[in-house]
Amino acid sequence: HSATVSITLIMASWEQRISSFLLSPSQYLSCTTPESFLAELLDKLRDGKAHDSKKILLLSILLEHPTILCPTMLAGEEAAQELVSVLNCTPPKSINLRCHLMLAVTNILICTLCLSNRTKVTEDYLHFLFTLIRDTNDNVGGLSLHSVRATACECLREMENCQPGLLSQKLEALYYLKQQETTVLHQAYTMLYMQSLKNAVWILTQQNDIDNGKLRSVLSGNEGFVWKPAKFAKSLSMAQVPQLPTTLDYKELKSVTSLLLEESYLMTSPSQAALLRGLVEMVAMIPGISPAIFKSQLLRLFGTTEVELMHATLFMKGMFTDSLFTAEDEHFLLKRLVGMAQHPLLRIPEKLFYMDCILHFPENRPISSSGDESLPVLITPQLTLSLFPTVFNDSTTMLCRLNLLCMVHLEANDEEDGQGLRFLIDHMMALLRIVDNHGSRESVVTSFRAVYIFLLHFSHMENLSEKLVHQLRELYSRNCHLAPNLINLADRIQERLEDSLWPVQLLKALQRCIVEMPPVQLTLQSLGWHLKILARVAQESQITQRSTICFLLDILVNSNLCERRSWNVGAAILAVCRNLLQHPTLNQMFIELSDLLQHMSRHYEDTDIQDHARFYYTLLTNLSLEKLASILAKAPIGGQMKVRSLSAITASEELGSCLTVLQTESCILELIKVHKNGSQDAGPSAEVLSDTDLYEFYQEQLKTPDFASEVILMYNLVHSNMLDPRFDRIFTICLHFDVDTLHYADVNNIYVPCLFRDRKPHRVSVTLKPHHPYPTSLR
Structure with a gap:
């Protein structure tokens, strides 16, 4: 009884250690070394008294972080050898543990480069895996080895994927194993054979003097493993795919491809999609096999509701374009995507996937090949009527629909599509009204994102831009807490549209709204938001700033703001002054700004604010504009300077080099x-x-x-x-x-x-x- 309690306590401590390691491996290993921790872990795996579930938990570390515990190839080889020994000693009934041990060994051999360097433990392990998959239909090991064989197939496929061509001389053996397997593992054998066949064909494209004899020898190969490394380049388009010579006889390859396509009907959707992608890549390398071999698959693929199969279909279209898909097929596929993008029975992620497929649709005759979002030529306003966003959509779906519809109606003229554009404008106004009526935080964020998307497409239309500016100004006048959202909106539009005047128009309207605001509407809380807006306005060289200074001086002189000693308000005013000191029109407002700073240095009843205001005043009255701008524009290394108050001007190497006398190398x-x-x-x-x-x-x-x-x-x-x-x-x-x-x-x-x-x-x-x-x- 005491021994059982001791084992339980030890495993409980191991659970805590594993949890700590997975949370932060570097922090955990600061108290120990990878070698000692790995030795403890392997020792615990060899413990026959530990439960299988506990050992599987221990293996999760090697599955998640193999290179941390095995930083060198030698360490990986030794760890893999130990795990193989544990695997050999594991009883047949511990099926789940055996599968996890096989996965851990495979993971270590691949990640520590033991596979690519052909270590002895790798060779022995490959022979062990191949021996397992030879027991087709569980004739020898029985049903107890069913899951083990499935895991062996997956391990071999992963090793073939990481070392292309490893199984290229075993294609005949793999083909017959696939044909003999009649259980549900036929799918795993098929995927392993397809991966090996595709890589073998690719290796042939890299060789010279390929003849029918070499091709037949590859297809009928039943020899050892191929250890010669091959750098497999994943092709992006048919123009980049290497191809075999056109003079070869491809009847056997075509027969194998047709058989694999027929067997795909019996596979699960994810496996079907992976099989189709592999066959598409292989057929693209074989000029003797026409893409029309996939024609029989298109009918069921067009009608599928499985996301992975639709993705494989679009991959097929991007690879073969009009050599497989006619214009009618293309139009039907687009209509299918539009219908699925708003299907009520689909989940939100699936709808978003279909909308993304529309914006990245591989056209037969693409206008642009940049890879960015673009609208297919066949997408018309009439085709997308069902995709108009509503306020009842979830935020992500609504924003995606809005982006798509904006692209659809961007180039449509008023005669054909004036109603659609007006609907989009009305939708924007409805979103802003929700914000005005004290909408939730999510609705506020969604509304401003919608405005951003709309402006990316229509900021050049003056009437729409002015309408949005007016609406946002009115919104801010009643909800000044939206200042950060408005500032962020202006910043993001300036980043994407450098030549757009819309951000300046918005900031100018907000400045006018603030400086013309009646004094009764000004509170200490709202003033903080107004000062954030004015500080951002002061960064724009195209906006005159005299009204801002007069507004600040007026509230300081005609209120008890100085006596309230609010450091936050004082720092916010100084942030505005800081930006004003860097404004190109500083000469035109020199007197007003100096009056403002002098008033704060004398009357603001906060010592820190007084000192900073006095320092600003000294800089303003003693430095030239060029030197003043160079000092204030300095930022610390590695990031943007925080623009809050004069305390942001800190002693740094850049500032010191700007103010001190430097020794020159020669006479100047x-x-x-x-x-x-x-x-x-x-x-x-x-x-x-x-x-x-x-x-x-x-x-x-x-x-x-x-x-x-x-x-x-x-x-x-x-x-x-x-x-x-x-x-x-x-x-x-x-x-x-x-x-x-x-x-x-x-x-x-x-x-x-x-x-x-x-x-x-x-x-x-x-x-x-x-x-x-x-x-x-x-x-």
Whole structure:
């Protein structure tokens, strides 16, 4: 009894460990190593006292995360060998455990590259699987091996899929096994044979000098496994599919294909779809087999209600186009898709699938091959009358229908389809009325998504755009909490339609709605939403901002907002000011904005807001527009800067490089001496005096009472010949001189406000005051 309790407690702890591992493998392995955890797991699997269900739970780790516990091929080989040993020791009655062990071994061999590197455990395991599937109709093992054989077929098919051509020399054996199997496992054998046959045909297309002998040898092969790796490229269209030579005899291949198509009637829908896709890909590589071989399948495929079969049909159409499907077939298939997209007995995901099929329909003569959503030419407004959205549809179905109908009526003229477009507009207005009547959160999100979809197609129509802008403005005036939705709508439209003026029109209308709003409608809560809108409006260069500033200054002066000390409101106002500081028309509203910031720095009774407002005011009044914009536009590495208040301007490397003085590699400025003409040059010419005579002449001048002991040198400060566009526009210059204080007095720094390469050079004067005569030079 005590031993049973101990085992139960151990397995309970294992359940917790497995749950923790599956929740976060990296976090779990931080307390141990993959090797030790795998060793414990394998040891528990070898425990004969543990229940099968517990062992299956342990195997789930190897099925979900094989490469975490077996990071190398050697580790995978050892783990697979251990699992094979456990499989051999598992009693026949533990069918479920044996199946899971086979799946785990297959998973490890594939994921750790043991299969592609032909390890010994892989070869032994493949022979073991093939031995299992040779027992057709359970003649030897009985019904107890029924599920095991099905799992063996699936394991072999997965290994063939990951190593194309692995079974290409066993096609005859697989064919006879398929023919002999009369139980429900005939489907599994058929799928395994089809996968191997398709890959074998593809490998033949990659070889040179293919003749009938090579083709027959492949179809009648009953040899070992083929370990030569083959990179199988999945083709997307018939033009990209490699093909066999047209001179070969394909009668046997055609016979096999026809037999597989006849047997498809006995298979489940998912298996039928997989079989059809494989056969379509194979027939596309064989020029001797006409796509018309699938003609007998089209009638039942057109009438199917199974999603997977319809998907296979569309894949077939995309591959063969008009070589298999006539124009009448194409029109009938489209009508079928439209009918299924609104069938009342279908579930919502299935309806969405059929609508997606319409928008990605593989036409016989496609106008565009971009792969994006496009409307088939045969889809007309009359054909889609039953797909008009209603407010009673679920949100996803309604949005998909709206998108489809917008595409249908986009190019229809008023004479033919004015009523359909008016219906779409009325539907949009109905959705907005639901939002206006305090609709749920889901209805709000759905309505704005619908507006977005509608604008993607009809934003170029001015009358419809203006009607929507007016409706959204009225909606916001009564529901200011919709500010985030409106901002997001404007942002998304700008992202998709860069040239559209609709977002600017919407923001301008919202700005006008806010600044013209009566004071009695303004509350502290609504003001927060209004400020979010105004902050977004301030980012638009095409919208004048003076009315925004006047509105903000008015509510600050004529209300007790400053005394209420609301940090959130103050930060929201500063967010607006931040965007205004970056506005291209800042010069036109300089006085108003400075008044606003100065008022906040003096009267807003929150120290943090005052400090930020004062800092903004300092930036505004002391920096040029270019430098101000460059500082405020800086964002931290790895993301967008949070636009809330001035606290968003943080000390960063980019900001520091913008404000500090950098050491240049070469000279970027130079001083050019200005030569004066006139009486100041009277006297002996320096050009005809020697250095000694010039020195004596200067000493004589010092004996003159009115001679000033100052030397004023005039220079033009210009750019050097080095062309560096970074320094073409310099806004602040400080000239600092290092002098020999034993002979000269200190020279004051010279400040130059700005220097542009394309403007007139700035003239500076350097005043030297010598203590006594002493030669020097300016470097």
